[in-house]
Amino acid sequence: MTKPEKILDFRLDGAIGSLLICREDKRNAMNDALLEALDRFFAAPPPECRVVVLSGKGQHFCAGLDLSQHVKRNAEETLHHSRRWHSVMERIQSGGLPVISVLRGAVIGGGLELAAATHVRIAEPSTVFQLPEGRRGIFVGGGATARIGRIIGADRMCEMMLTGRKYSAREGLALGLAHYAVNADEALPLAHTLAAKIAANAPLSNYLMLNAIARINDMAQSDGLFVESLATALAQSTPDADEGLRAFLEKRPPKFR
Numbered sequence: 555m556t557k558p559e560k561i562l563d564f565r566l567d568g569a570i571g572s573l574l575i576c577r578e579d580k581r582n583a584m585n586d587a588l589l590e591a592l593d594r595f596f597a598a599p600p601p602e603c604r605v606v607v608l609s610g611k612g613q614h615f616c617a618g619l620d621l622s623q624h625v626k627r628n629a630e631e632t633l634h635h636s637r638r639w640h641s642v643m644e645r646i647q648s649g650g651l652p653v654i655s656v657l658r659g660a661v662i663g664g665g666l667e668l669a670a671a672t673h674v675r676i677a678e679p680s681t682v683f684q685l686p687e688g689r690r691g692i693f694v695g696g697g698a699t700a701r702i703g704r705i706i707g708a709d710r711m712c713e714m715m716l717t718g719r720k721y722s723a724r725e726g727l728a729l730g731l732a733h734y735a736v737n738a739d740e741a742l743p744l745a746h747t748l749a750a751k752i753a754a755n756a757p758l759s760n761y762l763m764l765n766a767i768a769r770i771n772d773m774a775q776s777d778g779l780f781v782e783s784l785a786t787a788l789a790q791s792t793p794d795a796d797e798g799l800r801a802f803l804e805k806r807p808p809k810f811r
């Protein structure tokens with residue numbers, strides 16, 4: 555008997571993990587099993603793993619919420635389902651593990667919500683960014699109003715949803731939905747190059763980048779500035795700060811924990 559294919563495949567190469575969404579026949583649409591598999595991974599990633607490259611098998615990153623499951627949910631179930639998405643996306647964004655997403659094809663609805671929870675987004679020319687919830691008679695529920703609204707602005711997100719427009723990789727780059735727009739088949743190699751750089755940073759510096767910047771952005775300026783000072787004091791207290799500063803003065807690359 556052949557083993558059923560995993561919904562989420564993980565491989566570790568040194569400090570760099572590769573996480574592959576494996577629902578190619580459904581364009582990597584997010585069903586409950588996939589959402590739970592993501593949660594399990596990000597709740598307890600292997601300690602050696604310092605950065606993750608997230609991609610979708612085949613021609614699409616993620617076609618959003620699995621609509622065949624969603625059609626059966628009532629209001630109460632939809633509330634809890636949306637809150638579940640929030641907790642999983644929050645774990646991805648703030649769990650402390652930097653995530654680079656490799657975007658191609660559909661980055662639609664919940665697929666865009668997932669991408670927006672990642673820290674580095676690289677788009678190939680086939681990428682389509684879209685929030686088609688209005689066309690399906692529903693509304694976003696996986697964190698888009700907070701994350702995508704912050705990236706492109708509430709005004710532009712409202713227009714994007716009202717008209718159901720599609721943004722290309724290049725447009726997404728201009729808007730901040732992608733950080734890089736590359737040629738076909740170039741996203742994965744670039745993701746690994748960037749992953750190696752990120753993995754070589756001091757762990758606490760990376761942790762603070764993931765956790766302090768977005769939170770401070772939500773604070774009043776004087777509160778945020780105080781938290782920034784606490785964060786920098788914390789980073790300064792680590793052996794990695796000694797190493798990083800000494801390495802610079804000794805004109806050599808740093809070697810962090």
Ligand code: 1HE
Binds near residue numbers: 694
């Ligand atoms: C799906 C899904 C899905 C594909 N849920 N099954 N997302 C959307 O509204 C996007 C819906 N999908 C599409 O617009 C298209 O499938 C694509 C543009 C992504 C790809 O088109 P194509 O021609 O390559 O594939 P296809 O023939 O449309 O789909 C292939 C199969 O995947 C087909 O199933 P099959 O059993 O007939 O082979 C599709 O039904 C299935 N499939 N996308 C379920 N999304 C937390 S709230 C977030 C709310 C949202 O995400 S709303 C946006 C949902």
